Amino acid sequence: MLATGCTGEAAKWERGGWPAPVTKQGRDALHLWQGALVASLIVGGLVLLMIVGAAVLFRLRSADQMPRQVRYNLPIEVMYTFIPIVVVSILFYFTAIGENNEDKISKAPALQMGVVGFQWSWQFNYLTQGLSITGRPGDPPQLVVPTDEPIHFYLTSPDVIHSFWVVPFLFKRDVIPGHPNEFEVTVTTPGTFQGRCAEYCGVDHDRMLFTVKALPKQQYAQWLASAKTAASAGTNPEYTVYTGPKVGPKAGGYLS
Ligand SMILES: [Cu+2]
Structure with a gap:
């Protein structure tokens, strides 16, 4: 990640390390990449926050204090099944549109x-x-x-x-x-x-x-x-x- 910034070209950070596109199709591909990068940073950030949060909260308890014992939690299980499906569907939607654009062929190319x-x-x-x-x-x-x-x-x-x-x-x-x-x-x-x-x-x-x-x-x-x-x-x-x-x-x- 740090090495991609070594060209001294600030805009490269905005492009997530990619070279500057010179085609219409390349610009679309770059936008898909930027969207996926932002989405993964948000999801990754949330997951990291929850892991660190759980670890810290657990350590705050005294050693002999047991957490509440439960067998299952339906709302949470529904949530962690539903959210990844939503995330994957959104990524799939934009990827399919992007791929169709890349494969588009005009009737009379110059x-x-x-x-x-x-x-x-x-x-x-x-x-x-x-x-x-x-x-x-x-x-x-x-x-x-x-x-x-x-x-x-x-x-x-x-x-x-x-x-x-x-x-x-x-x-x-x-x-x-x-x-x-x-x-x-x-x-x-x-x-x-x-x-x-x-x-x-x-x-x-x-x-x-x-x-x-x-x-x-x-x-x-x-x-x-x-x-x-x-x-x-x-x-x-x-x-x-x-x-x-x-x-x-x-x-x-x-x-x-
Ligand atoms: Cu070859």
Whole structure:
């Protein structure tokens, strides 16, 4: 708990140690975490108070004084069954709503992104724009996306299970061979963010890094145009022309 405060960033305490979210979905996840943290502090505080209170009150008696002997106390038993059910129900309610929000998929996302996690790097396929970015271990690729637009990710793997994790998205999802996964995010803050594979996937797992650069719409369009030029001219070894399927869970599923 104390170590999380070591970044010198006061707001980190408010976030319960979490990094600052840069997506709409990440902000919702953070609010759920903050709510759960406050609830657990209140419940934990009450329980501690009762334990310490009982211990102190017991010690205040003289040694030969016996407490009143009772077999059961119905109101108290009802209470300690009922209160945890209420607490768990409230947590369940907000978690279910939060998870549904995270899994929400819009009808017309601005960008369809096929992500292939392979041993040991990443390939990003701009499905409808016809661009592929392929990284190599130790030479992390950079995924460039627009801000304030829903981005639909399809996650596929040709070999073993990986996990797509962009740290300040506050979200990760497994990349499973034979089982395409998908999710959607809207990046709200421009910037460059660290991404990594979050599932141990072999000897070079630690080199399976990437970055996500989020640009405002216009700058993104400029970048896309120049990247596509580089792809067709072959001037950047990371960039190639993407010719695979354009939509659907199979899209971007294979290394070109
Ligand atoms: Cu991996």
